[in-house]
Amino acid sequence: MVTRALKLAAISAIATMSLFAGQYNQQAEKDRQALIKYFVAKFSDPVKNAARFFPYTPTEELKKNYRPVKDWHEFAKGVYSFAKGPRQQYLELIEMPPYEDDVDDGEELYNSTKGLKECFPKPAEAAVEYPKYDTKKHEVVTLTMAINDCVVKHGGKPWNPYKGKIAKVEAYFAAQARDAGKVINVKIPNAEAEKAYEHGKKYYFSQRGYIDISCANCHVQGAGKRVRRDYLSPLVGQVTHFPVYRLSWEELGTLERRLKGCIKNQGQQPPKPFSEDMRDLIYFLSYMSNGMKVDGPDVRK
Amino acid sequence: MKKIRMRFRAKAKGDIVKVIGLIKHPNLTYIMAKKQHKEVNFLTYIKATHNGEVVYEASTSQFLSKDPVLKFAFKGGKKGDVVEVYVRDLKGNEGTKKVKIK
Structure with a gap:
């Protein structure tokens, strides 16, 4: 009886919470649920659903190379959740991960760099806190931007936003968050944030470049198919493992x-790292991975 | 002379001890060094000892990759013992690492 009452209380609490908080993220939540449903249907039994999702892949290849995925949390591993061969290679690789030294370097940088300790008092929280919508600045702030702003504010020169010191510090944050078992939880606090989300979504789903394809062509409809020997990763769970050791x-x-490289491959001019396009895109991508555990830093091909 | 950095782990399962490790080294071959305008340097000698007895020994050359991962197993180790790994490269840089078997 007691457990049943507790369960009921918990369910009603969650329901009321989602009612109050879900004013601005209704559409986003709908998108996320629909995507999860789509990907689970796609990868739960690739051979059986071949006619709908893999019409041009031979059945032998589907049987030989694909592994059924029932739980959507597994998509945090990206390609390695469903592709058998790459998964084997990945499991062998992480026996002795090549990024461990970088995590130690990141801890040293975090302790030695001026101001980082004051801006990010809890490293484990920092990895999950960003990207967030800053209600004072009226824009989306990513982790890379926050670190760089902090360094500049305390009298340093801005770091390279793509690699080097910034990636190492982020690796330290992510490793701490992974050890603490943190879950990605991006919030949409107001109507402006919803606009930023919609902008990122529009960027993701619009066709561009000289091949005239959108990000969604490959990572939603095309997820799981091959481009030469590489498999395409699904949209859900694409930001869990960053910074990444490629x-x-x-x-x-x-x-x-990573996004710069991906957009370049698509045949278009990649946006600048701190531009509105890039930040809103990251905001959208991160929301789609809500509810997944932080898995970074990790190794990818 | 630089010290070569590395990471090792050793696990005992029954009678057999499995050792896995990563050695931080660029391992530039003659061709790659010429292209990158750097000096040639690669690992030439790797040795692992357990209680003074050599359990793994290799003289290596240009075939190694950047930051190679090394795996080997031997019999007769116990939990709490120490495996010592010694590494040397072409320029004479050295590195040693003591690993406790878990």
Whole structure:
């Protein structure tokens, strides 16, 4: 009886909370749920649903190379959640991860750089706090931007937003958050924030560049298909593992650097790291990964 | 002379001890060094000892990748013992690491 009453109380509490908080994020929440539903339907049984999702992939390849994914939390691993071969390579790689030294360097930088300790008193919180909508500045603030602002404010020169020191500090934050078991929780506090979200969503779903494709063509409809030998990752869970150690870079890089590369491959001019387009895009992407555990830093191909 | 950085882990499972580690080294081959206008440098010798007994020994050359990962196993180790790894490269830089078996 007691447990049932507790359960009821918990459910009603969650319901009321979502009623009050869900004024501005209604559309966003709808989008997220729809995406999760779509991806789970796609990857829960690729062979059975081949006619709907993989019409041009031979059944032998589907049987041989794809692994069914039932739980959407697994998409935090991106491509490695459903592709068998790459998953095996990944599991072998993380036995001795190549980014551990960088995390130690990040801790040193965090302690030695002026001002970082005051701006980010709790490193584990910082990784989950951003990107957030700053109600005073009336714009989206990403973690990279916040760190750079902090360094400049305390009399230093701005750091490179793509790699190097900034990636190492972010790696330290992310590692702390992972150890504490933090969950990504992006909020949409007001109508302006909702506008920023819509702007990011528009960027993601609009066609651009000389090939005339949008981000969604590859990462929603095309997720799971191959581009030569590489598989395309699903949109849900795309920001959980940053900063990332890419094997092709042979070093750590921030989310901005990855997005720049991806947009360039798409055949268009990538936006500047602190421009409105980039920040709103990150805001949108992060909201889509809400409810997933922080998994960074991690290794990707 | 620079010290070579590395990370190692050793785990005992029954009689067998499995060791895995990563050595931080650029491992520039002759061709790569010429392209990047840097000096040639790669690992030439790796040795691991357990209680004074050599359990792994290799003389290596240009075939190693950047930051190579090393894996080996041996019999006769116990929990709490120490495995010592010694590394040397072409320029004479050295590195040693003591790993406790878990």
